[in-house]
Amino acid sequence: MKTVSIVNVTSYTGVELLRMLAGHPEFVVTSVTARSNAGKRLDEVFPQLAALRYTSAEHAGAVNPAMVLTEEPAQTDLAFVCLPHAAAAEAIVTLLERGIKVVDLSADFRLRDVQEYELWYKHTHPAPALLETAVYGLCERYRDEIERADLVANPGCYATSSILALIPAFAAGIIEPDVIIDAKSGVSGAGRGLTLSTHYAEVNEDVSAYSITGHRHLPEIIQEVLRAAEAGEHGVANAPRITFMTHLMPMTRGILASCYATLKERVSTADVRALYERYYANEPFVRIVDQPPHTKWSYGSNFCFIHPFVDERTGRLVVFSCLDNLVKGASGQAIQNANRMCGLAETAGLSMIAVYP
């Protein structure tokens, strides 16, 4: 049994961790923190947690709905940090000093290049030294490093769906560096903070693009497809030139990334499909499917569904990739990383399939 804390549990990623950890066979949540709700009980902030009946702190999968939110996390084996960027890095320095392993759900340690970070996030990095040791938390690429890491940077939701869609093609060297990603997300990705653009009457029955001059998940995607290309069959690669446009959908959960790339040489859909099947053959949470996936297939689950094919008229590679932004795109992937970091089965506590319809 391992103890874990959730830092800033009142975020959507925080409460999603509670939901999933309540069924985990090895972890027990012994500490939860909040910035503005400290002193309240968990089930005061999230009344649906009244469903939980607490057994004991010695019991895996135990989440105590009467647990009181504190300002600082207690000593645990591992902490999930759900703070906004910058605040996350500051908290993590202390957690690591206390000997607590950390999965960081913020963006603070995703980019290896501190200048790139400061360019996109518009402030000085609070802990640049940790960038050396932080591991990008994509098990499909780095599970061995994650197993040995004390600090794992959990990938962004858009980034996870886009990277998983593109790395087999980049690793195999079959596409040109020019790529267009047209990504569509449900509203929960924007978090629990109140804004006019997440106000019900504004979002409902509406679709629009946003952050069109540069979404912060773009540098992550570029970094990781380049690393995949460099680690791939040809060993070297040109910098990808990616147009990445994000769109808000009138739904709560789900991301669909529609990716368009130019093939270096004409290949068949069957060959591309086989390449993707091989690449993800042993992955517990990636599925190559034979039709365009629906975001609903991943609702509430840690699975990513990918459909690659060749547009016959133009010879372009098109890849559709979808997942639940709060699970494989955030809290589920965080648990997947934590499982690795704690020497557990990577799939522990993550077997639930989608809630459908």
Add this chain to the structure above:
Amino acid sequence: MKTVSIVNVTSYTGVELLRMLAGHPEFVVTSVTARSNAGKRLDEVFPQLAALRYTSAEHAGAVNPAMVLTEEPAQTDLAFVCLPHAAAAEAIVTLLERGIKVVDLSADFRLRDVQEYELWYKHTHPAPALLETAVYGLCERYRDEIERADLVANPGCYATSSILALIPAFAAGIIEPDVIIDAKSGVSGAGRGLTLSTHYAEVNEDVSAYSITGHRHLPEIIQEVLRAAEAGEHGVANAPRITFMTHLMPMTRGILASCYATLKERVSTADVRALYERYYANEPFVRIVDQPPHTKWSYGSNFCFIHPFVDERTGRLVVFSCLDNLVKGASGQAIQNANRMCGLAETAGLSMIAVYP
């Protein structure tokens, strides 16, 4: 380990059983049937099941996505029957003869009075003799009988939320027989069959009442609140006079029953609340809450949330009750019954809490 089959797995209640049984610690699904899709694989009909990776038929919680749908169910310890009424009764006669225990998700064995059944369902009951032995599958009332039963009639979704909302008050004899139930349901309750009233563009951004001259869950509700009253403190009761109006909501899952009753004598909200707390003190899946519950609190889970209070201006009892129509209102409750019938813990496989937000 117990083997189970799902008869008519292509219904929403059928596929919901698959989702929940895939995580069940004791059941293994060894047979699935369909009327029009026989011969197909499960993951052809429901591609999201590609998430499942099959271990073995000896393994609890195993659902094989490659299982082929058949016309007739194989021999199993228990069968979940998801057929429409009439068709269900016919199939059940055979299943029971083969020594297979049955949880019937249709309406065929819910009403104890065959005339009442024939009045509401407009056809001759196919197996009236079984009405004697069938048990109404509400564990909160009949768990001992369910434990010994071979045939359990799983309650309707509206009926479950309404009955759970009202029986503490009827059993205590604190309300008059006149009750109004204004019930609101998500669209999945209407099933997977295509109708104009479940066509997306018709339902979205719309609320309306339907079946206003008599919804078929009404006789069930009357039967059960009367039985609760008769089994209650006063032993006798007048026939309830219930106005039951159902409304369709633009959402997929969830039922909220808003119940209005006249108190025989003025009591305080605190006293009513205490009465409900006592009545459900040991129930694993009912929670009395101190604010109006949200259907979202039960999304994907087997819990029912109830908030009783007294409207101070008029002295009326008002009870709000909500649940997920496909879980506690159908497939989750069916598993709860099956657990009892097979001598397992009533809560086995049912611990997941709501997917929120």
Add this chain to the structure above:
Amino acid sequence: MKTVSIVNVTSYTGVELLRMLAGHPEFVVTSVTARSNAGKRLDEVFPQLAALRYTSAEHAGAVNPAMVLTEEPAQTDLAFVCLPHAAAAEAIVTLLERGIKVVDLSADFRLRDVQEYELWYKHTHPAPALLETAVYGLCERYRDEIERADLVANPGCYATSSILALIPAFAAGIIEPDVIIDAKSGVSGAGRGLTLSTHYAEVNEDVSAYSITGHRHLPEIIQEVLRAAEAGEHGVANAPRITFMTHLMPMTRGILASCYATLKERVSTADVRALYERYYANEPFVRIVDQPPHTKWSYGSNFCFIHPFVDERTGRLVVFSCLDNLVKGASGQAIQNANRMCGLAETAGLSMIAVYP
């Protein structure tokens, strides 16, 4: 041609007035105000107004998208006041002194009894003297008084649907004073201000009751059904005892009020229907329909659809009533009142039917 201003145009009722007035044959909008956006152009705040091309201030139906929002309204023939309560009353005192007729969309002048107002709104009424002259803006009851009024109190959205549903029965004296109103509203009724309960991910796929200890539209409803009863066939009436429960629906627009009342004597559905048909025979915006109405039938239009019937099993009167909370429940009704106050046809600018589907 008449000039009008919209005070606090950045509210949902304010921008809805703009939409409807842009097609009005007699009014021209010459002034718009805002509290926090003063100095901006209309089409900066509402970019969809770029659709409008301005002709001239001499042209009826003209809305100038380049008009600059000011803090104070200019001199006009009439002002629509979309401020919150209390702030509205204060602004209206000045407007009336300047000789400007006022339609007040707030609650400040709806209740005739100042004590009742102060009980429900928890503050001292800023202008109690005006309560004497203010007219309740329900044309179906008071169109002659409205024609002569300088100050009209536009009814609340829930109140409009509930009152229109109940007054024929109260006026005819066929029901007991005990009534239950179970009302369901889309989210836009809560306005454009940001709250967790109007945050997309919280409301979507959710239904719940709210304000259960007393919604502020209740005293309005009580006042008006009592006045209708007193003005009715029997001339006197007992105070109604109304339980009024409001529910939030996952949709933007629309209210459905489901009303339940006990009939003094058994009457047939046909007789009730005939009574309602007669009551509203000459009303331009009320329609009695022969099936439960859908909120979608009124989407974007000023019509109210009502379906009264007798629940045969219990002998209760049930009335369903629906409308668009932003049109007949707010801005459309405000224009209907303004038309009367300015001597125009009551229906001027209000002929658009529902946007369906």
Add this chain to the structure above:
Amino acid sequence: MKTVSIVNVTSYTGVELLRMLAGHPEFVVTSVTARSNAGKRLDEVFPQLAALRYTSAEHAGAVNPAMVLTEEPAQTDLAFVCLPHAAAAEAIVTLLERGIKVVDLSADFRLRDVQEYELWYKHTHPAPALLETAVYGLCERYRDEIERADLVANPGCYATSSILALIPAFAAGIIEPDVIIDAKSGVSGAGRGLTLSTHYAEVNEDVSAYSITGHRHLPEIIQEVLRAAEAGEHGVANAPRITFMTHLMPMTRGILASCYATLKERVSTADVRALYERYYANEPFVRIVDQPPHTKWSYGSNFCFIHPFVDERTGRLVVFSCLDNLVKGASGQAIQNANRMCGLAETAGLSMIAVYP
């Protein structure tokens, strides 16, 4: 005053024509047909039409809710044909012989090349001779020809948004032939016919791509951007190579086309913006906006909002274009064409702006 008929009025485009024509200053609807509902009254099929009160057949804007649906259209000045392809062409032959002008909302006369039509629609064209005289009904390109035409082929909804987004760039010759269109549509575009993919519980909370091997609006788009290029500054053009992927959104109305093209030479966003502004300077229904448009801005209106800009990192042209698929994408554009064909102001009856929120 001109008389018009609506052939197959029970489609969503048919009933949308009714909504808009009810406010038209010159047209009167004197005949409506249906295939399966002949003999019923309009307000039996669409109860919301009870809002309409009929004046007389001599009155423009008159829609009679008591009009009986017939199998064959009466003699009128113009007919709107809302039949599926093939059936439309057959009906149109007769209508033209009877001297009735036709706006065809089907795809039968959109493609100038009969072989292309037969390739995409998989059947022999029923009236290939009419392809010579039919005019593609995009007023922004062909208003003079439309004015003289007896048969106008109303463009597809996806096609309208995509073509309007791309023709300024193709006409100016600033982009390469390679273009990606990632288009997103609400569900009403699929019509009123029942399918599992438009069943509420399947579509709600879901996004997916569909028709990925070739959507039938693609050849229309290719035809029209090529014609625009050939008519443009350079006079000749290479055949465009367009990848066109359509996605279903969980909403009723609205299309957003996100278009990606490679610029021949680097140009600034300001220059592109100026080019688009000039191209559409005099268009009544196209607006170039300075931020990504929301589909909601066009809800219920005939306007198309376009935002072109240059992605600075990659030098690509990105154009977002949105409209209401049932208005500018179907029935509104059909009226715009009919206005031209009948010598009326192009904007007659089309001034309503979006219903927001």
